[in-house]
Amino acid sequence: MQTILTAQQMRLADEHTISQRSISSLTLMEEASRAFVNAFLACEADKKVSIHVFAGQGNNGGDGLAIARLLQAEGYPGLQVSIAAFTGRQSADFSVNLARLKEAGIEPVWITVPGRVPDSSAVVIDALFGSGLNRPLDENYNRLAAQINHMGARVYAVDVPSGLASERPFPGEYNGVRALRTFTFQRPKRSFFLPESAAAQQAFEVLDIGLDERFIESQHSDMVLLEPEDMRSLLRPRKPFSHKGTYGHALLVAGSPATMGAALLAAKGCLNAGAGLTTLAIPASGLTALNTALPEVMALPEAEMANAAGLARFSVLAAGPGLGTDESAAAKVNLLLTTGRPLLLDADALNILADRQWLDRLPCGSVLTPHMKEFDRLFGPATDWNERLENALGQATARKITIVLKNQYTFVVPPGGRAFVNPTGDPAMAQGGMGDVLTGILAALLAQGYAADDACKIGCYIHGAAGMRLASQQFVVSASAVAAEIPAVLKHCLLN
Ligand SMILES: NC(=O)C1=CN([C@@H]2O[C@H](COP(=O)(O)OP(=O)(O)OC[C@H]3O[C@@H](n4cnc5c(N)ncnc54)[C@H](OP(=O)(O)O)[C@@H]3O)[C@@H](O)[C@H]2O)[C@@H](O)CC1
Ligand SMILES: [K+]
Incomplete structure (x- = not known):
């Protein structure tokens, strides 16, 4: 049986693993991004494919930037990165990964006001928001999500489709990114098992990123997955x-x-x-x-x-x-x-x-x-x-x-x-x-x-x-x- 965690418990598991394994949060982000890239490679083997990474400024966005850098190293040349920055602060690990991205020669485009985004990419990597989403998307993010959805690209979400709350979907019609597939870290999120999540993703796959299983299983949860x-x-x-x-x-x-x-x-x-x-x-x-x-x-x-x-x-x-x-x-x-x-x-x-x-x-x-x-x-x-x-x-x-x-x-x-x-x-x-x-x-x-x-x-x-x-x-x-x-x-x- 697998205990399904809340976003808050996931953060605790993250912190616990970091201290227990004596690694930095940045290392964990790199490992999570590597796991995503490995899973992505299995789905998109053609390296000539055009890829557009949309990143937010939190740790989900940090993952997105690390993924872009790792994909370039894997030999995908057709990469662009956009950072949505309508509101909010940059997380520390996002900032480090932004610097690393630039060192790798990738210059991101900043989206600070709503506008048209290029829509020619065959693949989108959605790293706007992950488990940190705590309120419905506002007008600007909602519009960006709609533009991504209209691109007709194959959308792979990092951890959670941006717009879907991890525990319980927000009331009303889903207005976030609609993913073909979500590569989610360590555990499926609670909302993935509720039928409303069908609007946000067609499928999900769980990637082991080495979080401490004993800690996870010691958490109290109202949802447990049978195995x-x-x-x-x-x-x-x-x-x-x-x-x-x-x-x-x-x-x-x-x-x-x-x-x-x-x-x-x-x-x-x-x-x-x-x-x-x-x-x-x-x-x-x-x-x-x-x-x-x-x-x-x-x-x-x-x-x-x-x-x-x-x-x-x-x-x-x-x-x-x-x-x-x-x-x-x-x-x-x-x-x-x-x-x-x-x-x-x-x-x-x-x-x-x-x-x-x-x-x-x-x-x-x-x-x-x-x-x-x-x-x-x-x-x-x-x-x-x-x-x-x-x-x-x-x-x-x-x-x-x-x-x-x-x-x-x-x-x-x-x-x-x-x-x-x-x-x-x-x-x-x-x-x-x-x-x-x-x-x-x-x-x-x-x-x-x-x-x-x-x-x-x-x-x-x-x-x-x-x-x-x-x-x-x-x-x-x-x-x-x-x-x-x-x-x-x-x-x-x-x-x-
Ligand atoms: N846990 C783990 O083990 C690991 C986690 N990792 C990664 O971290 C991700 C979680 O990152 P995260 O906590 O920084 O949150 P994220 O989703 O990037 O959001 C950023 C900020 O946005 C804000 N915000 C919220 N709602 C909003 C809205 N509607 N519109 C605008 N802003 C809104 C809110 O800040 P607030 O505004 O509330 O201060 C929030 O803090 C996780 O999904 C995974 O990808 C892996 O790297 C490694 C292992
Ligand atoms: K996401």
Whole structure:
């Protein structure tokens, strides 16, 4: 797991590393700039490309000047450097790098008043502002950012796209530099995981610049990034002499005549993520489809969905995929709530909770897997994703539940004030049924005895990893294909 730091904590990590390694801040700036140049070389191998570096006057600008000098030394002759100096003071390391730039024979252009900037470069390096940005861009910087954006150049941002706040995006429309790629130092910034950052960058890559990892990991943060190693330590291998009873019995209450597929997909996810037994409570009209498609899965006769005592034999109770929101669906969710046991609820089960105002009946230890709209319906509207995430952090702690807030980067939010960011997934997975498979996977992991937070971390990770594996070969990935890929992904995560 990687702790995601605030800009202030990043500065502390910077200072700590400087004193611990007995190096100057200038050396660290040089190392960061070298790391940027190495990553840049891999993307822009043609040395004849024209490059325009836009630097501010802080340390991000200092990086920009050092990068320009290093690129010239690498043999890129078509370099120009502009320094935006509408306001502000020069940082000490910026000043030293300005002198070094001039010694290297590069004379920068100073932009002190708004005006036209040359727009013929194929590549822009954006080093106007980094993690020090603490207020929205003013008129002048905003105009410069717009000019850079209109150049049609390939824009590489240093550390953070200029205009994007590191922790939480500023309210309103993004008015900064729009980067093709950001090379960010040591850690992704918190705002990179919030969907608003899509306006500022298409992708980011993290560069190790040698900051002290022990110090970073000792910092308190409300955001933690999951890594492949976490799966290896969380996942448990199948035990010798074990049998189907060892791995739990999941009940999935799902499906309606028009949306039976959702129930089947959830059951397929559950089967493939290793539940000992999977039972599906579906309307009778789905039984033929179930027996044909998934012969391993059992069906619960509808009459048994009227008796809470009969549910005691299941190790996990899950509901939602394709369930519908009519009276009979609500009666099923009501029955599950009367058991007083932790529930796994998704999709229509969440809508039923919201519509009937049953949220306060939800037992502690439950897991909810909403997407944005379902979350807002349950917990109230949010003006932006940061507010939504903070609400999720508060609700999970107050209600002692785990919320899986789904998005490109899904947030697993257990009680305790930390969101675990899932890094896996691919746009090829943007298709109906994905959430149903995830519910089935989570049910299987809960049935196998994983704690709610661990089940959600593993489940989201392997679901996205399955999609990524398939997307490396396919344009689009179906939910059934993701479910079918899960056993192989689990094996891979356990062994690698
Ligand atoms: N941390 C590390 O480990 C390492 C960091 N390194 C690099 O340092 C970068 C951070 O540098 P930085 O702190 O000097 O801030 P930076 O982003 O250059 O801004 C400069 C100043 O601008 C100001 N300002 C803010 N908002 C504004 C606005 N809207 N419009 C106008 N002005 C505004 C504000 O000053 P203020 O006006 O508040 O006094 C701020 O201080 C980091 O991103 C990375 O590239 C690496 O070199 C080595 C390792
Ligand atoms: K920048």
